[in-house]
Amino acid sequence: MSDVIQLLPDHVANQIAAGEVVQRPASVVKELMENAIDAEAQTIKLIVKDAGKTLIQVIDDGNGMSPTDARLSFERHATSKIRSAEDLFQLHTKGFRGEALASIAAIAHVELKTKQIGDEVGTALVIEGSEISSQEVVVTPKGTSVSVKNLFFNIPARRNFLKSNSVELRHIIDEFHRVAMAHPGLSFSMYHNGSESFNLPVSNYRQRIVNIFGSKTNEKLVPVTEETEVVNISGFVGKPEFAKKTRGEQYFFVNHRFIKSPYLNHAIGAAFEGLLKQGTHPSYFLYLEVDPQTIDINIHPTKTEIKFDDEHTIYALLRSAVKHSLGQFNIAPVLDFDQDENLQTPYHLRNKPASAPGIEVDRNFNPFREETASRPKQQSSRFSKPAPQQWESLYVGLESKSSESSDNFSEVHFESDPETTSMFDDTQENLNNQSTYQLHNKYIVSPIKSGMLVIDQHRAHQRILYEDYLKNITIKEAVTQQLLFPLTMHFSKQEIAMISQLKEDLEAAGFIFDEVKNETVSVSGVPVGVSESEVSIILEALLRDVENDVPDTHFSAVDLLAKSIAKSLAIKTGQHLQKDEQEHLVNKLFACKEPNVSPTNKPTFITMSVDELDKKFI
Known part of the structure; x- marks a missing residue:
């Protein structure tokens, strides 16, 4: 019987790997922008046409690559980030698997222009479906420019699964926001179909959030800061009154990398317990710094999920830090017994001396003695009540007035609604016609x-x-x-x-x-x-x-x-x-x-x- 197990050709293996790495145009944007950050770029420009289906271009002013590195970067498992297995536990960079560029080149037309600092000329590569069609020397600015055109041109089935331009553009903007918020010290800009969508200058964390989500966001933010041996927490949470019914503005960053963590999200919800309306979710932009050896970021193909060594401790610290910030800035209700006594006195009585109240007592009062006419008249006061036997005097004269007035209204007729007979004599039939x-x-x-x-x-x-x-x-x-x-x-x-x-x-x-x-x-x-x-x-x-x-x-x-x-x-x-x-x-x-x-x-x-x-x- 002949052998049935065979090695896959490289172009087939690349297309299979692309299925994990490149799910939609936003995946390409994420990989290219993270590569630019790893190249120590200070300015990153993203250019998109037709929501990334026609063109995705990322231009940076980073270190650039030599002609050999430029060609090797498109080989599978070729990377500059790790040298040995131990390096996987000390990662300080974004991409490290060496699959991104090879997978992208397998399903798109890629043009690469790069030049190292100090070189007079750079290198230009053109790759179509994993095949290098040309490599030549060009004049180009320092840094790297990667253009990805006609995504999924050789896999029509995958291209048909892409959503409309508005959907894909929204995903691209989400990835752009995540990378830009994680690195406020870098300058980012984005252009879609020739018009500028975002221009984010170098700033701090708060300014970067405001530049992305609008100036009104500034008044909604409450700072959160906590430094411990396990984790350093910084960032902002939104005030409870600005909570939304969606989970859109919720961002966790661990070591400048965006992550998704339902477990840590629950910690934020626990800190806001009792402060939110039912069905609403708080906004937060939180940055966590931990020892790279205590996390595993290689458990998910897109590296958006990570594993902590001690999740319970981070959960408790995060909940405590957020709760402390809400109380510190008077967002959460607190009990305060050290109040200024002057605040308890009305302004018009603040300098007025206190006067002793006067007390009047009737020493002859006997509740068991019957009221007599000979009883001395009590001293009248504004709280005195008329004697019980005098209640008839209140109605003196009313009888004559009422009789006089009744003569004027002796012929008053009251208007009443016309009487109508029921359409149904049977009460059960009437009940059935009561419709709702x-x-x-x-x-x-x-x-x-x-x-x-x-x-x-x-x-x-x-x-x-x-x-x-x-x-x-x-x-x-x-x-x-x-x-x-x-x-x-x-x-x-x-x-x-x-x-x-x-x-x-x-x-x-x-x-x-x-x-x-x-x-x-x-x-x-x-x-x-x-x-x-x-x-x-x-x-x-x-x-x-x-x-x-x-x-x-x-x-x-x-x-x-x-x-x-x-x-x-x-x-x-x-x-x-x-x-x-x-x-x-x-x-x-x-x-x-x-x-x-x-x-x-x-x-x-x-x-x-x-x-x-x-x-x-x-």
């Missing part, structure tokens, strides 16, 4: 011929609003109500970009925008039925839905917009409805095209027949 009942302020119960109908009021109202807004946005006939004063809201640059994309559809839904620029959104008109206080809630919920489920090429942005607005404005569970409101909701629901399900494909009502009820009593 509200149960626990959550469900609407309505009797039907075969049994009863139980409607979820929140989902039912979502379906009604969804179809109304979908119709208004589609035919652009929404009715707008003008605000007396324009409403100004602040968002980050990334959120402003998303609002700009949705602006046309929002205007079709009834919103009127005065301006959408920089970090400010000004709204002067809202759809009818939307209150001014709900505008920010609607826009934040819309941005959250867009981030979690960005409309793809086969998915309508209008549909997502209608769903998001309907979910924000729908009647909430726990809201009491009057009889006419209940009946109106039921009638509107069954006038919809698809009354059976909510916009998220969940049932809006269930039916229970009399037979099913009878079985419950067997």
Whole structure:
């Protein structure tokens, strides 16, 4: 029998490795930017076209490479970061496996230009599908420029799995933020389709966060600092009142490397216990420095998950540090018994001497003695009450006045509602026609011929609003109500970009925008039925839905917009409805095209027949 095990060809092995390293254009951005940081670059520029599908270019002013190193960098397991297995436990660099450039070159067209400091000329390489097509000497600035074009050009199936440009661009921006926040001492800039998206100068941690997420972020940050033998903690957490319903602004950095850790995230949640509304999550930007020997960063292909030697200690220290900061800056409630006594005295009484209160006592008072006319009259005071036998005097003269006034109104007729007879004489028939009942302020119960109908009021109202807004946005006939004063809201640059994309559809839904620029959104008109206080809630919920489920090429942005607005404005569970409101909701629901399900494909009502009820009593 012939041998069946064979070695894979290099180009096949490279494409298999690329499946782990390069999942989407954002993966290429991460690898190239981390290589630039390892090359000791001070300025890093990211250029993206068509969300990275056409071009991803990273330009840095780092150390550069020699012609030999430039060619070797695209070989598998070729790296300058480690020399022996022991070096894996003393890692101070980003990439160390030697797979990134080889994997990228296997599935894209790569152009590399690099020059070392002190050299007069540099090297240019062109690689297509792991094959080096040309290598020549060029004049280029110091540092390295890597251009990745036509990602997945030789793997059409992988290219078809990429999402729409807006989705892929969001992932690229996320990776850009993570690398930029981990290294505030470096200058970063990003360009998409020729326009500048971010320009981040050299700064400290707080300024870098504000430059990325907007100037309004500065007032939301509470500093956190803790130094121990196990870990040094620094960074910021957001104030509880600015907590969001998404986990977007949550960042952990360990030794200047972004990580994801549900365990440490739970420590932050424990520190905020009792300070957050239900369903909201705090923002945090925390930097941890630990001994490289106490962590393992090689447990995940993307190196975003690491293993700590002593997770429990770091958990306790992190929770304690955040809790201490919240209390130190008067964010969390504290008990303070050392108060200034002067604060307890009103200002107009501060310099006034205290006067002894006067006490008046009736020594002849006997509660068991009957009141007599001969009893001496008590000294009147403002607290004295009329004697019990004098209560008749209060009504003297009222009898005559009432008799006089009654003559003037002797012919007063009271208007009463016209009496109507019941349409149904039978009380049971009348009971059956009482159409709806509200149960626990959550469900609407309505009797039907075969049994009863139980409607979820929140989902039912979502379906009604969804179809109304979908119709208004589609035919652009929404009715707008003008605000007396324009409403100004602040968002980050990334959120402003998303609002700009949705602006046309929002205007079709009834919103009127005065301006959408920089970090400010000004709204002067809202759809009818939307209150001014709900505008920010609607826009934040819309941005959250867009981030979690960005409309793809086969998915309508209008549909997502209608769903998001309907979910924000729908009647909430726990809201009491009057009889006419209940009946109106039921009638509107069954006038919809698809009354059976909510916009998220969940049932809006269930039916229970009399037979099913009878079985419950067997």
